[in-house]
Amino acid sequence: MVKVNTDKEQYEKLLKTMHRFNDACNDIANVAFKNRCANKVKLQKIVYYDIRERYGLSAQMTVRAISKVVESYKRNKKIKPTFRRDGAMVYDQRILSWKGIDRVSILTLDGRIELPIVFGQYQAMRMNRIRGQVDLIHRNGTFYLAVVVDVPEEEMIKPVGVLGVDMGIVNIAVDSDGDTYSGEEMDRVRERIESLKADLQRCGTKSAKRHLKKISGREARFRRNMNHCISKELVAKAKDTQSIIALEELGGIRNGTTVRKSQRRRQHSWGFYQLRRFIEYKAALAGIPVVGIDPAYTSQECPVCHHISRKNRPNRDTFRCGLCGFSGHADHIAAMNIAARVTVNLPIVSGFIEHELQEQAPTL
Template identity: 40%
Template sequence: MKLVVQVKLLPTPEQAAALEATLHACNQAADHASTIAYESGVHSRNDLQKAVYAELKARFRLSAQPAVRAVKKVVDAYTTLRANLKAGNLGPAGSKRHRKAVGSPITFRPLAAQPFDDRCLSWQYDARTVSIWTVTGRLRGIAFAASPDQLKTLTAHRKGESDLLFRGGKWFLVATCEVPEPDAYEPVDFIGVDRGIVNLATTSDDTNYQGRRLSRYRRWQARKRAELQAKQTRSANRRLARRAKKEQRHATHTNHVISKEIVAVAQRTGRGIAVEALDGIRERVRLRRDQRATLSSWPFHQLGHHLAYKARRAGVPFLEVDAAYTSQRCPRCGHTEKANRPTRDHFSCRWCGLGGPADLVAGVNVRDRARSAWAFVTMPVAPAPTRA
């Protein structure tokens, strides 16, 4: 499986200036290649490379591999655009958003990330330095900071491209690692995980990961953003920029902690993990205006992603099951009715009288559906009858 490891670069002021000039040159070259691709309609990597390769090298002072990487970045951007248009993510053909997307060439920020392969970038793990190509020449001995786990993963599994990026006034390298994936074991049972807003995750074991602390933190961040935005000063804008990713990092850390604990329990007990398939939930539900910000910032997708990749890395079976009526179905008698959930927190079956926390009942229903799905998937196929 593919993992990414992000390390922080520690360049000197002279090295940082060379890296900045390199990103500017690569993104200017990408803008030029994008304009050629848009005007000529050439989106094939080989054809576009033939059309712009020599000019990118001469005009923007790029060597061979950075020029090739710039062309590939442009081709990938147009491939993503076509996929979004086909999926309807940019609205119908006549909408303003659709016209804006197709009405001009794709452009790249001056300091947008630039991929480098092993011909342009080399790692010295023992010294914790990298050597990288720049428009001013090869820079050697750029120090980087990494944790022992990151360094171990890089040394053993790094393979492919590494992206150079500048974010928040700091330099980073994001390396791709090919980590071997162990075979999933045969689970003795499943842990059902119900994801929510008030309770971020509730398992069928009645382990509850509450989201009140994260909600309070987000409300506090929203108030601070509103105060800074009301000032409308340069200083306030700089502070807003510094705080831009802080809330996201906090939510990501919370999801990492929750998912790591659930996967550890599943691995220790020989069980699998099952979650609800919540794709498209934001488009399906209708909310009051005061609820929209809460749902749009709900990190349920990230929690599911963390559970999935951590489970794969540990060899824990992972399933997504149908989310329909998991909070309204009685796990004992199967009766399903909206009235079974009289309040957000409580479940009470109108048929058999089973009661309990609504999120726990949903987790049990997810577990039961995973049991049925796993039994169906692993069911031996009967041989086809033969004619005499």
């Protein structure tokens, strides 16, 4: 995400263009839906001149609007897609060009304008790898450019071990070595946010609701940041130890089985989906395979004698095998089980891992 610094006049110009673009999209969507047409070329023949004339869009903007509609309509042909007035506007190299690392030239309804941008160090390094389309995004009175960059992936490691990772509510992530990834700071912030939210919900006034919304945004940013930190640490450790990363397969996605209630809650509560995505893409960049394993009974199975029983978990934190007496921290045991399920497959079918990787290849 690249922040665009606009003065008032430039801001108005961008906003006007964005509104006009999305108005046009809604109009095009009407035609697409009425004619049941999700074909870009056909749709373009029908609407192009009319849209250009009525909305005053440039040729390329019109083409982009048609593409946006087609892509959205294709996803679900049962409903007519609608577009928010300040929904993302798609730019390509013909209507947007980079002027070094701190300026960008963007086409508006009033012609091209050159704008200063704030490029993070990360992006500046990858300036030459910017690829194709850029989305212009309007958020809280500021414009951003969402840029896609190509990042070369490192060569795949030759794995010598497996790092199993258990994700939970109390401990966001625990690995099969028993290392826990949820700092005290995170706990503190989470507690503070939770109690603040509870207060505001009890209060229930209009301003409390507004405040609540603000806090939710802050919470999402905090979570995202934490997930970045945790995934980074995990991947660094896997790289150091030349290990594959093993995670529980998200229930139901692979084999259509239903998700246990406890698991469902877990998956939603701390953005585990986000954490998984972060681990997957960071691992891909570092050449670390990530495999998903069947999550059944990972919290109840004894890693030593494989006895499975609910009674092996006398309480949330403790695992104690009812058969052989093996005991430890429950999350650590779960992570060990997760890792063990991969080890079993590792030497027998090495192709399995590559296959798994392709299936889970992250989109960058």
